[in-house]
Amino acid sequence: MMHIEISQLIRIGSLPKNLDTLKGLCFMRIAILGAGAMGMLFGGHLSRKNEVTLIDIDQQKVDAVNQNGITICNPDGTRTNEHPHATTDSSGMPPADLIIVFVKAMFSRSALQANKALIGPATYVMTLQNGSGHEEVLREFAPPERIIIGTTQHNSSISDRSTINHGGGGKTVIGRLEGELEALRPISESFTACGIDTELSDQIRKMIWNKMFLNVSASVLTGVLQTKLGFLTDNEYAWSLTEQLLREAVRVANGDQLGFDEEEVVDRVKNQIIAAHDGYTSIYADLRDGRKTEVDTINGSVVRASRRNGVPAPCHEFIVALVHTKEALNAAAAEKSAGAQ
Numbered sequence: 001m002m003h004i005e006i007s008q009l010i011r012i013g014s015l016p017k018n019l020d021t022l023k024g025l026c027f028m029r030i031a032i033l034g035a036g037a038m039g040m041l042f043g044g045h046l047s048r049k050n051e052v053t054l055i056d057i058d059q060q061k062v063d064a065v066n067q068n069g070i071t072i073c074n075p076d077g078t079r080t081n082e083h084p085h086a087t088t089d090s091s092g093m094p095p096a097d098l099i100i101v102f103v104k105a106m107f108s109r110s111a112l113q114a115n116k117a118l119i120g121p122a123t124y125v126m127t128l129q130n131g132s133g134h135e136e137v138l139r140e141f142a143p144p145e146r147i148i149i150g151t152t153q154h155n156s157s158i159s160d161r162s163t164i165n166h167g168g169g170g171k172t173v174i175g176r177l178e179g180e181l182e183a184l185r186p187i188s189e190s191f192t193a194c195g196i197d198t199e200l201s202d203q204i205r206k207m208i209w210n211k212m213f214l215n216v217s218a219s220v221l222t223g224v225l226q227t228k229l230g231f232l233t234d235n236e237y238a239w240s241l242t243e244q245l246l247r248e249a250v251r252v253a254n255g256d257q258l259g260f261d262e263e264e265v266v267d268r269v270k271n272q273i274i275a276a277h278d279g280y281t282s283i284y285a286d287l288r289d290g291r292k293t294e295v296d297t298i299n300g301s302v303v304r305a306s307r308r309n310g311v312p313a314p315c316h317e318f319i320v321a322l323v324h325t326k327e328a329l330n331a332a333a334a335e336k337s338a339g340a341q
Contacts, residue, residue: 055087071162149205223323
């Protein structure tokens with residue numbers, strides 16, 4: 001399959017406005033760090049018109065993807081089978097045009113360190129991870145003008161090592177830390193051509209916070225309380241806790257002059273919870289199964305913003321400490337169980 005360097009296309013001015021003219025061509029060389037549910041979803045879709053490699057430490061998952069491809073079970077009941085490459089070792093691979101970080105936030109630094117040879121002078125490094133502040137880790141490996149931050153409304157869950165359930169779609173929005181936004185147009189158009197509707201925004205930090213409000217309030221409480229989302233609106237005490245976390249997060253965000261309407265945010269998040277009444281969250285599953293959570297990049301990002309701009313966030317400081325306490329209890333229980341065997 002032909003590989004066309006995105007930097008070359010931009011340099012020679014030959015990038016077509018309509019990517020349908022690139023049918024049959026490999027538009028970008030993309031490396032995706034982390035073959036979890038979202039990594040496989042994006043890797044599968046993007047492999048339709050790009051040379052995509054999924055990089056993961058799970059050899060059995062890598063073997064399954066290489067043997068079977070990725071089966072995507074769509075919300076409308078249809079299935080598609082996509083065929084990115086997968087590997088546990090990126091040694092010898094050339095630099096990528098685009099690296100997308102989809103590992104859990106606590107593993108971002110180690111994943112980038114292990115694959116830093118894929119980052120060349122023309123490589124963009126993108127994060128679509130939950131929470132905010134991921135760019136601080138990315139800055140250790142790429143200059144700010146090569147960093148892309150974004151948010152996506154897609155969600156996905158793993159059925160088996162090479163099958164995922166695509167729970168729902170929506171917009172993916174990306175932006176830059178520094179530099180001309182239009183330089184990312186070829187990337188957004190390639191994503192869209194592959195079935196991931198993508199837009200550019202110069203308000204990407206506000207959009208990330210907008211998505212994060214649900215996670216820093218409802219999601220974290222479903223983990224601590226070990227309950228479905230709907231309980232938070234069904235029970236007055238649970239909703240009171242949710243609302244306290246939510247309003248505090250809005251005030252902290254507005255301390256960075258983001259201009260959110262507090263009442264509008266509260267109403268919107270409440271409606272989101274009601275719409276997903278029987279849903280579970282990733283932090284619920286992490287605490288249930290004894291895994292470490294991403295609370296430091298979700299509620300922890302509210303705490304860090306609070307310390308930077310001076311808007312108090314005692315509720316978020318408490319919830320971060322509480323989740324870490326739950327993690328420690330889970331670890332102690334697992335150690336005790338292992339010792340008894």
